[in-house]
Amino acid sequence: MQRLRVLTAGESHGQRLTAILEGMPAGLFVSAAAIDTDLGRRQVGYGRGGRMAIEADTVAITAGVRHGLTLGSPLCLDVSNRDWANWQEEMSLGPPPEGWESQQAVRVPRPGHADLAGAAKFGHRDMRNVLERASARETAARVAVGAVCRLLLAEFGIRVRSFVTAISGVSGPTEPSGEGFWEAVEASDVRCPDPDAAVQMREAIDAARECGDTLGGTFAVQATGVPPGLGSHTHWDRRLDAALARALMSIPAIKAVEIGEGMASAAQPGSQVHDPLELADENDLWPFRRLTNRCGGIEGGISNGEPLVVRAAMKPIPTLTSPLASVSLDGLQPTEAHAERSDVCVVPAASVVGEAMVCLVLADALLAKFGGDNLMDTRAAYDAYMCRLARLWE
Numbered sequence: 001m002q003r004l005r006v007l008t009a010g011e012s013h014g015q016r017l018t019a020i021l022e023g024m025p026a027g028l029f030v031s032a033a034a035i036d037t038d039l040g041r042r043q044v045g046y047g048r049g050g051r052m053a054i055e056a057d058t059v060a061i062t063a064g065v066r067h068g069l070t071l072g073s074p075l076c077l078d079v080s081n082r083d084w085a086n087w088q089e090e091m092s093l094g095p096p097p098e099g100w101e102s103q104q105a106v107r108v109p110r111p112g113h114a115d116l117a118g119a120a121k122f123g124h125r126d127m128r129n130v131l132e133r134a135s136a137r138e139t140a141a142r143v144a145v146g147a148v149c150r151l152l153l154a155e156f157g158i159r160v161r162s163f164v165t166a167i168s169g170v171s172g173p174t175e176p177s178g179e180g181f182w183e184a185v186e187a188s189d190v191r192c193p194d195p196d197a198a199v200q201m202r203e204a205i206d207a208a209r210e211c212g213d214t215l216g217g218t219f220a221v222q223a224t225g226v227p228p229g230l231g232s233h234t235h236w237d238r239r240l241d242a243a244l245a246r247a248l249m250s251i252p253a254i255k256a257v258e259i260g261e262g263m264a265s266a267a268q269p270g271s272q273v274h275d276p277l278e279l280a281d282e283n284d285l286w287p288f289r290r291l292t293n294r295c296g297g298i299e300g301g302i303s304n305g306e307p308l309v310v311r312a313a314m315k316p317i318p319t320l321t322s323p324l325a326s327v328s329l330d331g332l333q334p335t336e337a338h339a340e341r342s343d344v345c346v347v348p349a350a351s352v353v354g355e356a357m358v359c360l361v362l363a364d365a366l367l368a369k370f371g372g373d374n375l376m377d378t379r380a381a382y383d384a385y386m387c388r389l390a391r392l393w394e
Contacts, residue, residue: 002238003367004149006360008141010079011132013087019077019141021148023367024064026072027375028152035059038147039079039140042352046189047205047215047345056082059144072373077144081137091132104128107329108338112318115338125329127338136252136317136346139353146356149363155375156366156382157225160359162351164191165311167217168204172197176222191219191348209344212322216253216315219351221358226297227285227386228305230365239301240365247357248312251350256313260296275306286389303365310358314350317343 003023010017039057057079064075084091090104106127109116118130150160163185165174172192176182184193190205192198201217208215231240241259248257265273275290285305297308319342326337370385372378 001243001364003371004360004364006142006145008138008145010081010138010141011091012081012135012137013083013091013132014081015084015091016081017079017138017141019079019145020074021064021077021145022074023364024070024072024075024148024152025367025372025375025378026070028070028148028155029068030061030065030070030075030148030151031068032059032061034151035061035077035144035147038143038150038352038356041186042140042143042349044189045191045346045348046202047209047343047347048349049341049343057140075148077141077148079140079144090128102126102128106131106338106340108326108335109329110318110320110337110340111324111326112315119329127329131340134252136353139251139356142360143353143356146353146359149356149359152363152375153223153359153366155379156227158223158362158366159225160221160223160355160362161185162191162219162221162355163193164201164347164351165218165220167192167201167345167347168208168215170197170200170204172201174220189348191351205345212320214316214318214320214343215345215347216313216317217345217347218311218313219347219354220309220311221248221351221354223297223308223358223362225285226303226305226308226362227382228303228389229385230303230362230369231298231301233300233302238368240303240361241296241298241301243361243365244308244310244358247361248310248354251312251314251353251357253314253317253346254312254350255315258296258311259298260309261294262296262311265294285386287392308358308362310354312350312354314347317346
């Protein structure tokens with residue numbers, strides 16, 4: 001990140017999750033209600049487990065805002081864990097009483113989870129010390145941060161949305177199309193706007209639940225209104241596509257990311273991959289537009305004014321109620337993997353987390369390009385730049 005800094009802290013069954021967001025300009029209106037909307041969207045979705053029946057995520061903004069406006073100082077965002085009430089002894093911050101033994105210790109690693117690798121790295125004998133932080137529960141804090149970034153982007157006409165393109169072997173639409181598309185996405189508990197595909201996705205989730213299995217899938221995130229010129233070709237770590245790929249890959253269980261047509265473009269000739277240019281209408285961001293958008297709105301690591309499109313593939317989560325084979329750390333004996341309360345499919349929720357990470361990257365790129373310690377300064381720089389683009393080659 002060039003302008004924004006983000007830290008999150010907290011364990012899955014700890015008291016709360018905390019996020020610190022530094023670098024937001026002063027003067028941005030931020031409300032807890034706007035953040036809570038995205039936190040709520042992250043919690044829903046067909047295939048979620050019992051934890052979401054306990055939690056009802058809301059944010060407490062404890063620093064960085066006064067009278068609804070950012071101060072330019074770091075924001076502190078807290079999301080409490082209701083389930084902490086059931087875990088106070090297990091997750092106590094202080095030393096346990098003499099002779100105390102954990103009833104929730106994890107001594108058998110789950111294939112596909114951070115359990116064993118994390119225990120090896122940090123020297124934990126109880127792998128709960130790993131899974132509590134490796135849990136996707138941490139993404140609630142990131143969604144809170146992404147919601148603040150979404151508010152900044154909205155000031156510049158940038159909108160970020162997502163939808164599920166496939167769950168397991170069931171595929172839905174791969175591109176936004178038709179009136180009411182996004183409304184149908186938000187109304188669907190699998191975030192798929194095609195009702196027939198959505199029914200099949202739910203059936204696949206039900207079948208996986210019956211046999212103790214889990215399912216993955218794919219989702220797409222689209223950002224419209226992104227001006228040309230975010231990111232840079234001049235250094236590898238300033239390329240916008242690289243930042244997006246890193247951000248999405250940081251979401252637990254995401255195993256692949258593509259920009260635009262990504263993998264499919266590798267099998268096509270250049271004439272079928274690159275996007276021809278034409279003159280734009282007067283209402284467009286600048287004098288150029290593409291006949292297609294196969295590159296996903298990014299060329300040479302820089303946004304080109306077209307909608308930004310990124311897609312991600314999520315593997316099935318590794319906690320199965322019909323566990324896979326594993327090895328116990330007690331005596332190194334073969335056994336079944338540890339089973340934790342879990343979801344069957346979290347692809348719909350992951351798409352909302354994907355939105356948050358795209359919002360974070362775009363907000364950082366926007367501020368790196370236009371700067372400003374106050375939102376009015378950022379707006380002035382943005383307006384001057386867009387005015388320059390409009391008459392660049394007159």
